[in-house]
């Protein structure tokens with residue numbers, strides 16, 4: 001397979017001005033005609049025009065109305081090359097035949113539950129028609145769709161509907177025109193039996209926009225929350241970023257078969273149904289929150305991605321990092337900022353840190369790829385969002401807004417690079433960003449060490465920083481990064497000290513001035529070693545470092561356990577309060593892992609129990625914050641800190657601590673369950689979600705105890721639940737332990753929800769991710785369950801993805817989990833390479849485990865790499881994992 005490099009980027013020889021597409025949608029085949037006005041970039045240079053095309057049957061090709069003969073063009077399995085086009089502008093016309101009904105890759109044009117739909121990002125448009133399938137080709141499109149009217153009453157594409165009508169033979173047509181230039185990855189078409197929930201939004205300049213959410217008729221009642229989310233997004237983008245919607249219609253379509261979450265096609269967003277459909281009985285609080293965030297995310301792309309797009313796919317984070325940052329801020333503003341931040345940082349640590357430390361580590365802007373689909377990663381998305389957040393931390397809200405305003409003003413209608421975003425931020429603020437651009441080019445998570453000292457005589461407090469960036473594939477040596485460290489100092493009462501002058505390596509860096517006291521400052525750490533000294537510090541403070549998690553780094557400090565308990569109790573920065581508890585928990589877990597490995601008895605530090613109890617009983621705290629603060633770090637996070645990941649030890653230790661906490665705080669947890677339960681009508685707001693989160697976290701703890709009374713309680717919660725959040729939490733609590741109660745509850749749940757595939761997917765995931773030993777057999781059985789279908793990505797993510805998340809069974813020492821995944825990946829790759837490559841990624845950190853496991857996982861990777869007809873998607877991940 002061919003590797004593509006950022007350094008090889010070249011401007012295209014030809015631009016496309018207008019593109020007129022026509023689709024004749026049939027039951028066996030679809031005919032696609034494309035008429036393109038081609039404009040050479042440089043006048044007079046008549047180089048060949050290379051069009052991408054995959055799985056297409058060429059029917060005819062014309063230039064300026066004249067059909068080309070053999071010799072005038074060249075066709076291979078991936079391209080149509082017009083060998084000697086005329087000089088100057090010309091019209092190219094192609095007619096191709098495609099087979100959407102046979103397209104199981106869910107890329108290009110395909111059928112999902114009887115309806116036609118498209119997915120073109122990143123390089124799916126080439127499966128629809130011959131085209132220069134690259135994002136810097138921006139053109140104006142029309143799209144005519146013709147189809148049987150009874151089978152496909154609704155015909156949608158981008159932009160405005162300008163004509164529609166009936167045709168002979170029971171057919172009809174629709175003609176859509178998109179007035180905005182766009183890259184082909186934003187093209188979309190939908191045709192089928194759909195109904196819409198309609199609403200309107202009045203924009204800040206008084207334009208009325210029609211909003212439509214399309215689903216199969218039976219799902220329509222479940223779109224209320226999605227419509228609320230869309231209107232909230234439109235308003236928020238006006239208020240916070242000054243961005244107004246630009247067309248008179250905005251459509252969202254929900255489809256059950258979709259490789260990712262959703263797609264921001266211009267004015268015709270297509271969504272995986274799990275991110276649109278919700279009712280209190282069939283969706284959890286987490287689903288409601290995800291829908292809000294993703295509807296926001298796709299809507300925000302209208303400006304960050306669509307109006308201003310990427311020059312090439314290496315710049316993906318330009319739109320994705322920025323848009324994730326925007327959706328994170330949106331959800332923060334509508335809920336709890338601290339809780340949202342905790343959730344986002346946990347996600348980064350659980351998924352991105354391991355990627356940054358493994359064989360697939362790549363910079364936020366990758367240098368090369370074989371299949372772009374493999375680079376829709378947590379690094380590009382989540383670390384990319386952290387990079388955007390750092391601009392805001394450095395510039396403040398107003399400076400950041402000035403930067404985005406300038407970015408939109410300069411680049412509307414253009415395909416640009418990460419440097420262009422950087423330059424807008426810098427120029428709008430006249431800012432000095434030192435070597436900040438390294439965040440785009442150096443992979444790996446910086447490790448920062450801090451030591452502190454207090455000089456009572458001079459009343460100064462010093463923080464000495466040192467940083468390293470571990471080697472990653474292709475990058476053995478790195479330069480120091482520019483790391484913004486937000487910091488404050490707590491006095492002995494736990495109050496923030498007002499900050500005065502700060503010196504950096506002996507030179508005055510900043511002076512607190514103005515009438516308002518400053519309690520948090522942003523230290524600009526840029527060198528391998530650097531010292532910051534705070535002046536006028538009257539007593540020895542406890543520093544609160546990296547407030548709000550101001551940079552995506554691993555921070556190690558010399559804070560003592562007492563300091564950490566103090567921060568847990570007092571820090572005014574909610575994130576750092578949680579963080580202090582997590583650091584303590586990580587230390588505790590690691591110490592017990594050592595005990596486990598030495599066959600010593602496991603013990604729980606009473607001071608830790610006391611700290612948790614204080615948080616639990618602090619009625620001034622947000623309930624969701626408490627739920628987060630009493631939740632132990634995930635097993636992956638602990639394994640990440642070990643030389644050799646000992647999955648058995650970490651699993652046993654986490655289970656032990658949970659059970660001990662449950663036993664020692666049993667009464668407190670019981671009180672919480674009783675006080676916080678409610679059978680009132682479900683409301684999606686922060687207060688109610690927080691109440692449910694705390695109650696269900698307490699229930700989960702209690703269920704770890706061997707106790708008849710608790711089993712009764714959990715069953716009672718299951719039976720009396722009035723919404724899925726409570727019902728599913730109770731089911732998960734019951735499912736922790738094998739036995740009749742578990743079997744009965746799982747059977748009961750399936751019986752109740754078998755008609756709802758999204759709920760059934762949760763049922764699959766709950767079982768496949770179980771840590772009950774030997775569960776692989778059960779997962780093999782579930783593969784043949786009538787509700788399972790290997791062609792549906794959501795079902796694969798639930799059953800197979802869920803299984804890979806189980807530390808006990810996926811990493812079973814007999815290799816049964818690895819064998820299971822190896823077999824599935826090879827099978828799945830033939831149907832859907834994108835989904836198969838997501839699944840094979842579960843192997844990528846095989847070198848982190850003991851020798852026995854390494855050999856077993858490696859054997860599966862070798863088997864996969866040598867499989868016949870392997871896709872480039874899976875090949876790239878598997879071969880890089882083996883390297």
Ligand code: HT7
Nearest residue numbers: 121122259260262263264373376
């Ligand atoms: N921009 C969208 C990316 C996407 C995608 C990428 C590869 C294969 C299938 C896909 N479906 C959607 C989604 C987003 O980040 O907004």
Ligand code: ZN
Nearest residue numbers: 297301320323
């Ligand atoms: Zn996105």
